[in-house]
Amino acid sequence: MTELPDLVASVLDSTSGDEEVEAYAVHRISTTIQAGTDAEIRHVGRAETRGLGVRVIGNGRLGYASTADLNPAAIRLAVERARANAAASDVDEAQALPEAQALPAPPVTDGLEDLLHPALSDASLADKIALVEDLTRRVVSLDRRVSALDTAEYRDDQRTVAISSTRGVQVVHSAGYVELWSDALGEADHVRASDAAYQFGRTIAELDPEPLARDTVDRTLRLLGPRCSYRPGVPVVLDPDVVADLLTAIGKGLSGGAVSSGRTPFAAKIGTTVAAACVSLADDGRSPTSPMAAWYDDEGLPRRRTPLIEDGVLVGALHSTVTARAAGAAGSTGNARRASHKSVPRAAATSLVLEPTVSRTELLASLDEVIYIQQLSGSGSGINPVTGFVDVGGAGALLRRGEAVGRVQTLPIATTLMSFLRSVVAVGDDSYPVPLSSAAASTVLCGNELISPGR
Incomplete structure (x- = not known):
């Protein structure tokens, strides 16, 4: 070919x-x-x-x-x-191709040298199957209350892209990654629960079924404890998976298309306070710990780290060439993304990350009692990036000094994306890429106002 x-x-x-x-x-x-x-x-x-x-x-x-x-x-x-x-087609003055841009000099690698590691292609199908089989056996052998799997899955992806244009863009770049996750089913005292855990790497050697199985089982058991009540006003801690759902919606609201059309609660708010002072949010398209990491975006412009919120103040948005022109912004932020070769590039987040303020261990150990929300129900339709409204259910556990003492019933959460950002008290240092999201999320401590009273 x-x-x-x-x-x-x-x-x-x-x-x-x-x-x-x-x-x-x-x-x-x-x-x-x-x-x-x-x-x-x-x-x-x-x-x-x-x-x-x-x-x-x-x-x-x-x-x-x-x-x-x-x-x-x-x-x-x-x-x-x-x-x-x-x-x-109709005339749209924002339509234009970008001028070619060189990578920063000297080249900023940020660990991107091995985005497509040769060892990824060397792994045999038998090795990959053995890895999944090992994971399934480990998950169901750790605790009698977790005796079944919904699924264990391995996935790898390798991609090479070439872009050329009459404006001088000529780039070729490659990337690849591996993923491993398991979704366990548990039951105790007539209560059933299911939860999952995930690993990411650049080669199969970076995947380790043992800690992944333990994490999967621990997350499932946390939802199987005795039902607990809690005192009014107890703080809320959000699991990284929950934070990822919220950050993904925030990223959509901060994309150039939403900003230029006004279809976002963040429209016309650049330079204003939209979050607590401890919140700093960026999109890092070069983060080597993200499956989305790449040297270039899907218009052939260099990826970069784009600050969005600094110390609670909204300072930027995510742009492609077209959305930057439509919004009157300085230029693309290297955030053009395509669903496939069948679609035009659109501005979108790659790897949203919150700046940590404390270690996760210290965050949990410093609190006498917290509600730990580990799952959201209805997040697909209950988190609206256009209006900013959040109306979902939360499931999790009651923690005392970081240890789970029982489960909490589904909690009603009716708030807004901006209210969530303003409720943040601390951000943990445990960020990791969350599947099916555009975030490398962390544990986050929030005020109790996230939970809707009397609903």
């Missing part, structure tokens, strides 16, 4: 007039292995995707087309279709 740089270069050979043209090509390979109780392998899958997207902009009109057929005739047809789509 023709190499990706040659594919994107061939698109530029067919440009005409003053039109701006960008070609985006991707080659992606992923493996998924799933197992259940007794190490029963339920699924082994391998997916490989190759595709090309063409963006054409002429006189403020955008056209886009894509193809999974990478022969020369299909590529020429994609260019013609993108050009025809541009001719039929």
